[in-house]
Amino acid sequence: MKLHQFLYLFLCFCLITACEDVVDIKLKKGHPVLVVDGWLTNKRETQYVNLYYTRGISQSKDYQPAGNARLVLSDDAGHREVLTETDPGKYAIKTIKGATGRTYKLSVETEDGTYEAVSLMPRIGLIPDTLAFHYREKSLVYPNPGFYPLLSAQELEGKGDRVQIKLYKNGIYQNKANDLNLFSDDHADSYYIFNMELDVDSPYVKGDRIRAEIWSLNEDAWLFWKDVEGQLHNAQIFATPLTNSRSNLKKLTPESGDVTGYFGTSIVRSKETVVK
């Protein structure tokens, strides 16, 4: 099991009187920073790149979009597209499609500066075979009783395959902190993975329609999700200092304002079934 999970369990186990409670604290917000949130895949539906600004952590208003920016997506096979702004801050990728092995470059030009992200579309190294479920009663490892998903898949030979597994329950994307699933072939290259249990925030009930999507990640995107995972699962007394998640957006000129976020590229394969 992952180290942070182990540490968390260990803490729960040992510290019977330890406790957490929600507190109200005021955190000073910093200056707004441009965020680029976009992902190109091989899926048929239209993909988007969102551009907006960070907001104060305690603020509840919506993110402020960054409209009227010029976004150009190109690949190393000669394709080039200027993205269309469909809504303020929302830019659609209409013509370019994701293909394995291609290197994509997204350049962003706003009033704050010019930026660029480069991302290689990695092959999908984990081919899903079956999606099954098993029922678990309430216990230390399973805080809620219900059906937990099991994925069987073939890991392709060749080290360096990394994926994110996304789950949809009845068409709704599950994206709570405990739903983040990342897998790397470091210790399982070319194995047939049989019934690997996926992490879920809340288990399923009979009749739920579950879709598992496997998204391939290159090394930098993998590290980005690992950064996010580290933030989402705080290890309490063993917590490391908070670090910002890395970003593949780079400033092209030194006068450009700060930028963060991620522009990723993934090949996606899925498997769908119903809990019986």
Next chain:
Amino acid sequence: MNRLTCALFIFMVTAIFTALDSKGQKRVTLSGYLRDASTGENLAGALIAVDGSSRHVLSNDYGFYSVTLPPGEYYLHYSYLGYQTADKHLRLAADTLVTIGLAPSINLMNEVVVNPPSGGQNTNRPVSISPLSINSVRLLPPLLGEADLIRSFQLLPGVSSLGDGASGFNVRGGGVDQNLVLQDEAPLYFTSHLFNLFSVANPDAVKDANLYKTEMPARYGGRLSSVLDTRLKDGNNKEWVFTGGLGIIASRITAEGPLVKDKSSVIVSARRSYTDLITRQMSDPDIRNNSVYFYDLSAKVNVTLSPKDRVFLSGYFGKDKIDADEIFLLQWGNGTGTLRWNHVFNPKLFLNTSLIYSDYKYRLGSQNNPTSSYLWYAGINDYTLKNGFSWYPDTRNTIYFGLESTIHKFIPGRAEPAGPESLYQPVKMPGQKARDNAFYWDHELNFSEAFAVEYGIRYSLFQSLADEETVVFDYQGPDGLRKEAVNATVYRKGESIRSYHNFQPRVSVKLYAGRQAAFKASFSRTTQNLHLISNTISTSPLDFWIPSSYNIKPETANQFSLGYFRNLHDNNYEVSLQTYYRQLFNQIDFIDGAETVMNENQLAEMLYGKGRAYGAEFYFKKYAGRLNGWLSYTLSRSERRFDGINNNSYFPAKYDKTHCLSLVGVYQLRPRISISGTYNYASGTPVTLPGDRFQIDGYPIQYNSGGTRNNFRIPDYHRLDLSATFKGKVRPGGRYTSELVVSLFNALNRRNTFSVYLRQNNSKPSDFEAVRFAMFGTVIPSVTWNFKF
């Protein structure tokens, strides 16, 4: 540094000649041992004063003392904290051997054993030491039934900890790995059981403990901030005594007695916790069968071969285990062994030679999923030979000098599949080996009643050796990002990779204003070649030690300190104010986001920087009367600066506490009932919290737009502990004594924040909520029955 070293060397040579200058007059030496009259235990640091003069000496760590005087008639005054004084009228004509037994001080009305010092004794003793007599520790509120030595030191100024449950302690703004914790000269790497609920020393087996934080006598080295020197009892060599306690969480027993009366003795101590009470409180049936426990065992035997020779053999073994079968296993332990020989060459020269072995191991296993089960373990072994001389040329001079050599073997981390089905690929971090040699010279000069100087120098030579064929790299790149490994160099097995020399001078000057007050100024330079790799708030058993090596330089520190000490009201009160300023060099930290466990890129993600710590410590102690205790207050700051962190500017260290206050009171309510209370207050420590946020794929992400580190202070810490001790009736002439200790830890039922962090709000997943994490959320009561017969 070179000039200072030269100057010290010249001073040293001059001092030696002054010391040896006999002025043509015949002198005789009075020497011997100071012992506890009822148990035979040696008394270290006892005061032997020649009445009517400023001449005095202290007994060394083994109770040996030596006073050189012109022949004549003298009144000698022997005293030690917690004991009745003894006076002896002697006519010295030739070298004389006098061994004195001091009777422990027992006052039926008031069993506070911390006696008022007499004749300015308090300020004559090196005031850097904060000795805590084991008996006064017992009168402190015991946490979970035990008088905890290390926890008690945290009640003194300049000593703090990160919070409840955090292992280790911090001294004057230094990290938990910067304290040298010794038990009978053997180093201990992990000093608490079960996350600081119990310290690793069994209180019944400990004779005394001294914490050095201002002056670092040159005979100690290896860590930057402090030395906690714990000595175990040698064992009662007059009669058999059994001591112990039964508590609701842990119990202990100690048996000591003579093998040959007055000549040799043995002491065996054991302690164990039981998990029932802990796990039974968990509502989950799965947990009831699992175990969380610790135990420790120490044994020591000593034989007096002749009036000049004594041999000791001691061992300690302690282990903590958290075993939740099917889920995980976590285990760690210290094991040490010491073989020691005390030899008296002549009345002025004493030698202690020790052979010490230390073994620290920890392992972690996860076995709930057969395909991913693994076992990870790491450890460190030390083999040490020490030769320490105590030389007493005359009453004005005491010189300690010696040579030490240690071999360290490190296993920084090795992970293996735990079962045949496991897919886990073995990972092995390269083993390391180091040789640590040191020479020290420590000279105490008492010029007059008003002026004393102690100076010393420690020279250390640390070599990093290739335990197996090793490849090293240089790391290049901008600070703040993972660096690139370049210039691979191969070292064959046994080759020396790097050597580091360090001169560590230490000086301290004491000026006495009458018999009641003293000023002290000191400077010390210390070096540390063993570094604890940890990136977490509290050190965990997963942190590991690595030596100075090709890439990692020794840490060094300079400390300047000034102090004023005063006894008041006929020595019934003591007041002191000390200030310090410390500079720390070659401190280690990590780039943002570094993984410290089993990370093959560890060295590429390290950053080296500096630190500074400064503060003022105020201490007030009341010795006599039915109510006694002390107040200690520290105002301080500890900061670090690294290129690549916090925009290259100073940020507070994770254990920085601006204010630290401890109030300890012990009140003798009745002849057989005493109550005590401890109140602790400390400012909150800093954590890094973001000011902004964004989201990717619907996951909320925290963002620190300023790049700051440790920008937020958690709430302040308050804790009150109370305890009451009820002593059983003792029949006159009877040997059996017992007492019942009832205590409440965290009597105010306060949830002290250990850290604050942000997590996803479960009802509004796109938002964050701030969570305060506390280690102890309630009052923890405990009842222990202690006995002795």
